[in-house]
Amino acid sequence: MTAIPRSIRSRRRFDATPYLFIAPAVALIALVYGYPIIRIVIDSFLAPTASGGKTVSTANYSNVVADPVFWKSAGNNLFLLIGVPIMTALALLVAAVLFEQIRGWRVYRTLVFTPYILAVPVIGATFVYLYGFNGIVNTLLRDTGLGGLAQDWLGSPSLVVPSILSVIVYREFGFGVMLFLARMATVNVELYEAAMLDGAGWWARFRYITIPxxxxxxxxxxxxxxxxxxxxxxxxxxxxxxxxPGFASSVLEIYIWKNAFAYRAVGIASAVAVLLLVATSVFVIIQLLVRKGDAETGEE
Amino acid sequence: MHTSIQRLGGLLAAGLIVAACGGSAASPAPGQGGSGAAAGPVDLTFWYWAESDAPGADKWMADTVTAYHALHPNVTIKVDPQSTDTLQSAFQTAAASNSGPDIASQWATGPVLSFVWTGAVSAISDLVPADEMKHWLNTNENTYQGKVWAAPMYLLGIGLAYNKDLFAKAGVTPPTGDRWTWDEFLAACAKLKAAGITPFVGGDKNGYLGAWWFANVGGQQLDSAQDLVQAVVGNKSFTDPKYTGWYSELEKLVKNGYVNNDVMSLDLDQGVRLFQQGKGAMAFTSDGMLATAVSQLGGDKVGVMQPPKWGSGKLADAGNATQSISFFVTKWSAHQKEAADFLQYLHTPDRLKAWYAATGVVAADDRFDSSLITVPQLQQMAKFETTGPQVWLENWIPPQLDGDGDIPAGQTIFSGSGSAADAGALWERVANTWRSAHPDEVANWQNLLK
Structure with missing residues (x-):
């Protein structure tokens, strides 16, 4: 290892220029993201008292964990996680098929991606009509002699979350298709050619080249x-x-929104927001670790 | 979110019918709406909400501000229309810093009084002469410790509309008086169902149909709104049949097939639309919904009665009209007299007439000229809304109990996913949760019992 001259080391150590360049951006980020987070954490530990004041305590957290609606909402969020492997597998398969440039693949690609560029409320309103008890889905089922399968997809407590999940998968998986297609376009074609020369079929190429x-x-x-x-x-x-119906499809965001805006329970909303922030931060850290690992191994 | 009746946005089509009545230019009589105006320049800010209840209200307010400014050139009023979803939270933020509008809007009773309790409101009865206020209707909704804290503008009520043709087809006779007993209502439902007609139509996807049932039937075993507050603050239990026993009756309606089978797929207004299209024999309707039904089905095809009488409490005989939104002067306003004078001006006969022409909604003032209402069914509704004591029960529970108790409990019954006992247990659990999380509010609600 070549020793770095002392003068260069000193200059690097004390050169504040790069930090000055990014200082405004850092300050802006601290203001936009940092302040609200600090404020929310503080509010989450301020609980109302009978005399009308506020006290520093963990009462908001204990009230939250004692509330069955919170657990129902958190449970629904966890249930929705089932959709992640489903939409990932679906997006991979569709991307792989489209990558083969089958006839009309450009049209299919557009059709698959279109839901993702539509506003969520538009998709939601559309599926309200599709999934209504006398909506299009049930009407089709009844008209084709499958009336026994007709259900109140959004009105039944047991079906409402899976129904919403299907809508989320429908909209979000198009994003995955586009991501995967873009990455597939940069995979070295020689890998596929070599595999084909070795007699690898579509599934083998997909399994041993595309996915890795x-x-x-x-x-x-x-x-x-x-x-x-x-x-x-x-x-x-x-x-x-x-x-x-009831709380059957409540999620943590709905819980926060109701408490913050409808019930004026800022402390409760803040406590749940902190818990949610911690939960999502875990995934962000996982992603950073994965990317760091890729960078160290030289993979993209 | 506090009361479902406040979410009638876009539903009040009565303006179409009454538009022919026309408006008129502002010309208040001397001494009306002018007594409190200062000589120097005065800038007032008004956080205003009414359009969602009464389409046309924003335009009316703009005209009213212009007319008032013409009378008092030194007074400039800036109107900031407020969003339904943030109406309470926005004012809470303002109140926390003792700054904000001179005049604000909140829904009657609970929301208004919650800000009274935090010291953000000046009593309107301290600012407006008693001989003026005696004309205002439903002031009891915002009366606390002997003072009236906010001004009403209009009244909304709910009636049970019925389709005369479908009644005749099933051999059902409308009540001879203003309403049926519960047994008569059930008997009519049975006849209608036997004739292949859906007896009652509605939509509870957004939960407001259940809330309307609570407001119309749920209090019929109670003697007063304070009875309800007793359970809110924990002195009584919501599992007592006196409070939630009525859900058994609602459960019967659903289980007997007297309610449309897609009730959980439709929002409140979508459910009422079934009635307006002649697809159901009865529905709960506001004035605006009733006006639309009359115009779509024909004036001779629609009737309206009061909700059926089920209970034996004093509230069983009360009407259900509410002022919905209320306007009040803020404690921090530097121009309280002028702000109150403007609120007084809203009740001048000319402005009341213009209000009805713009919105088709009955004004909360005994000087309102009821002859402006030309549709017989709407005259009937106005009579229900202005005769005798009026209590809109939803006003007497905290928003959390409404959103997490009242509304989901109704959905539990309409979706068939729970029993009346489950609904009662839900109310009690949410009340416990609210009391635990909001000890400050509990103390204030207890004041309503004094």
């Missing part, structure tokens, strides 16, 4: 969708059911 080559972007997509399922499903739920 895409593992980094798959990891990215999975983490993004895990975070989505935990903390970005408000618009889906709000536009389709509002969290009902």
């Amino acid at each position: 080559q895409l593992h980094s972007v798959i990891g990215f997509f999975v983490v993004i969708e895990l975070i989505t399922m935990l903390s970005w499903v408000f618009a889906y739920v709000y536009s389709m059911t509002g969290g009902g």
Whole structure:
């Protein structure tokens, strides 16, 4: 190892120029992200008292964990995580098929991606009509002699969350398809050619070349969708059911929103927001670790 | 979110019918709406909400501000329309810093009084002469410790509309008085169902149909709104049949097939639309919904009665009209007299007439000229809304109990996923949760019992 001259080491140690360049951005980020987070953490530990004041305590947290609606909401968020492997597998398969440039693949690609560019409330409102008890899905079932399968997809407490999940998968998996297609386009074609020369079929090429080559972007997509399922499903739920019937489809975002805006319980909302932030941060850290590992091994 | 009746946005089509009545230019009589105006320049800010209840209200307010400014050139009023979802939280933020509008809007009773309790409101009865206030209706909704804290503007009520043709087809006779007993209602439902007609139509996907049932039937075993507050603060239990026993009756309606089978797939207004399309014999309707039904089905095809009488408490005989939104002067306003004078001006006869022309909603003032209402069914509704004591029960519970108790309990019954006992247990559990998380509010609600 070549020793770095002392003068260069000194200059590097004390050169503040790069930090000055990024200082405004750091300050802005601290203001935009840092202040609200600090404020929320503080509010989560301020609980109202009978005299009308506030006291520093963990009462908000204990009230939250004692509330069955919180657990129902958290449970629904966890249930939605089932959608992540489903949409990942679906997106991989569809991307692989489209990558083969089958006839009309450009049209299929557009069709698959279109839901992702539509606003969630638009998708939600559409599926309200599709999934209504006398909506299009049930009408089709009844008209084709399958009326026994007709259900109140959004009105039944046992079916509402799976129904919402299907809508989320329908919209989000198009994002995965585009991500995977973009990465597939950069995979060295010689790998596929060599495999074909060795007699590898479509499945073998998919299993042993495509998936390993895409593992980094798959990891990215999975983490993004895990975070989505935990903390970005408000618009889906709000536009389709509002969290009902009862609390059957409530999620943590709905719980926070109700407490913060409808019930004026800022402390309770803040406590749940902190818990949700911690949960999503775990996934963000996992993603960072995965990317760091890729960088160290030289993979993309 | 506090009360479902406040979410009638876009439903009040009565303006179409009454538009022919026309409006008129502002010309208040001397001494009306002018007594409190200062000589110097006065800037007032008004956080205003009404359009969702009464389409046309924003335009009316703009005209009213212009007319008032013409009378008092030194007074400038800036109107900031408020969003339904953030109406309470936005004002809470303002109140926390003792700054914000001079005049604000909140829904009656619970929301208004919660800000009274935090010291953000000046009593309107301290600012407006008693001989003026005696004309205002439903002031009891915002009366606390002998003072009235906010001004009403209009009244909303719910009636049970019925389709005369479908009744005749099933051999059902409308009540001779203003309402049926519960048994008569059930008998009519049975006849209608036997004739292949859906007896009652509605939509509870957003939970407001259940809330309307609570507001119309749920309090019929109670003697007063304070009875309800007793359970809110924990002196009584919501599992007592006196409070939630009525869910058994609602459960019967659902189980007997007297309610449309897609009730959980439709929002409140979508459910009422079934009635307006002639697809159901009865529905709960507001004035606006009733006006639409009359215009779509024909004036001779629609009737309206009060909700059936089930209970034996004093509230069983009360009406259900509420002022919904209330306007009040903030404690920190530097121009309280002028702000109160403007609220007084809203109740001048000319403004009341213009209000009805713009919105088709009955004004909360005994000087309102009821002859402006030309549709017989709406005249009937106005009579229900202005005769006798009026209690809209949803106003008397905290928003959390409404959102997490009242609304989900109704959905539990309509979706068939739980029993009346489950609904009662849910109310009690949410009340316990609220009391545990909001000891400050509990102390204030207890004041309502004094």
